[in-house]
Amino acid sequence: MTAHSPITNAQTMTFPESARAAFAAAYPDQPARLCHDLVGHDLLTLDALATLAERMPASSVEYNLGKLPLGVRPEDTPSNGLTLGETIRTIETNGSWAVLKNVERDPAYGALLDAALADLEPIVRAATGPMLHREAFIFLTSPGSVTPFHMDPEHNILLQIMGTKVMTVFPARDEALVPAQKSEDFHGGGHRNLVWQDGFKARGTAFPLAPGEAIHVPVKAPHFVENGPAVSISLSVTWRSERSVAEGELHSFNALLRKRGLPTGTVSARPERQGLRRLIYRVMRKLGV
Known part of the structure; x- marks a missing residue:
C-alpha cells in the first residue's frame, strides 16, 4: 500500500504473505512477530487521530499519565490534567498514554479493520471458526511510557505504526501469573490489570516492535508494554472466537x-x-x- 491512500483496493494486503504464514504457524496459542503495510496511512497520523478522538464518546476513550509501575492498581492511575485532544496533539512532551476504543464504529476506520482482518480470516476460520465481535483500538503513548501488566479477552494483533516499543508477552493459562479466581473475576467484569511480581519477568518473551512490525497476542496472554524514546502509535485489531x-x-x-x-x-x-x-x-x- 502506498502512503496516504485509503484502503479501497480489495487486492491490497495489510499483511503480506510472510506475515500470514507466521500467523498461521502460531495461531491461536502462541505469540508471533508479524509485518504489515499500514505505516504512513492517512487515518493513522497524530492529527487524524486527535480529530477522531474529539468526536468519539467519552466512554470510548481512556487516557492518563504514562510512566506507571508495572503493577499499578486501577484506582491509583493518575490523570494528566489535559483534554483528550490536547493529550494527543502534545503527546511528544506530556508524558501520557491514550487509547481510542472501538474506532471501527467510524466508517473509515471500520473499513481499515475489515481489510486487515480479511487477510487473516481464512486462517482463523480453519483454526477457531468465524471471527466474532471484531474491534479496533488505537494506542498513543509518549516517550518512555509503560502500559502495566495486564491481559485482554480477545484474539489480538498489535500493529506498530509510529515509534518503537517493547511488548513482553507471557504464556496464557499459567495460573502462577493469573490465578483461577482472577480469571473468574475478570470474566465477571473485573479489571484487566494483574498483580505484578519481579520474579515473573523471566517467564516472558520480549518482542521489540518498530514501524511496520506487529505481534500476535493470544487470548489472555499476560503482557506489558514499554515505549521507546519517541511518540508511539499502535493499532490493535481484535476478534473473539467460539474458543474465547x-x-x-x-x-x-x-x-x-x-x-x-x-x-x-x-x-x-x-x-x-x-x-x-x-x-x-x-x-x-x-x-x-
Missing part, C-alpha cells in the same frame, strides 16, 4: 460454583469442546440461579 467465548463462559461458571461453595471445574486448552458445562452454565444464567 467458551473460555469466558467456563470461568464464569466456575465463579458461580465457587460462590456457592461447590467444586469448580478445569478449563481446558480447548474450552469450545466442553459443551456440557457450557450448557449448564447457560441454563443457570437464564434461570438466574
Whole structure:
C-alpha cells in the first residue's frame, strides 16, 4: 500500500504473505512477530487521530499519565490534567498514554479493520471458526511510557505504526501469573490489570516492535508494554472466537460454583469442546440461579 491512500483496493494486503504464514504457524496459542503495510496511512497520523478522538464518546476513550509501575492498581492511575485532544496533539512532551476504543464504529476506520482482518480470516476460520465481535483500538503513548501488566479477552494483533516499543508477552493459562479466581473475576467484569511480581519477568518473551512490525497476542496472554524514546502509535485489531467465548463462559461458571461453595471445574486448552458445562452454565444464567 502506498502512503496516504485509503484502503479501497480489495487486492491490497495489510499483511503480506510472510506475515500470514507466521500467523498461521502460531495461531491461536502462541505469540508471533508479524509485518504489515499500514505505516504512513492517512487515518493513522497524530492529527487524524486527535480529530477522531474529539468526536468519539467519552466512554470510548481512556487516557492518563504514562510512566506507571508495572503493577499499578486501577484506582491509583493518575490523570494528566489535559483534554483528550490536547493529550494527543502534545503527546511528544506530556508524558501520557491514550487509547481510542472501538474506532471501527467510524466508517473509515471500520473499513481499515475489515481489510486487515480479511487477510487473516481464512486462517482463523480453519483454526477457531468465524471471527466474532471484531474491534479496533488505537494506542498513543509518549516517550518512555509503560502500559502495566495486564491481559485482554480477545484474539489480538498489535500493529506498530509510529515509534518503537517493547511488548513482553507471557504464556496464557499459567495460573502462577493469573490465578483461577482472577480469571473468574475478570470474566465477571473485573479489571484487566494483574498483580505484578519481579520474579515473573523471566517467564516472558520480549518482542521489540518498530514501524511496520506487529505481534500476535493470544487470548489472555499476560503482557506489558514499554515505549521507546519517541511518540508511539499502535493499532490493535481484535476478534473473539467460539474458543474465547467458551473460555469466558467456563470461568464464569466456575465463579458461580465457587460462590456457592461447590467444586469448580478445569478449563481446558480447548474450552469450545466442553459443551456440557457450557450448557449448564447457560441454563443457570437464564434461570438466574
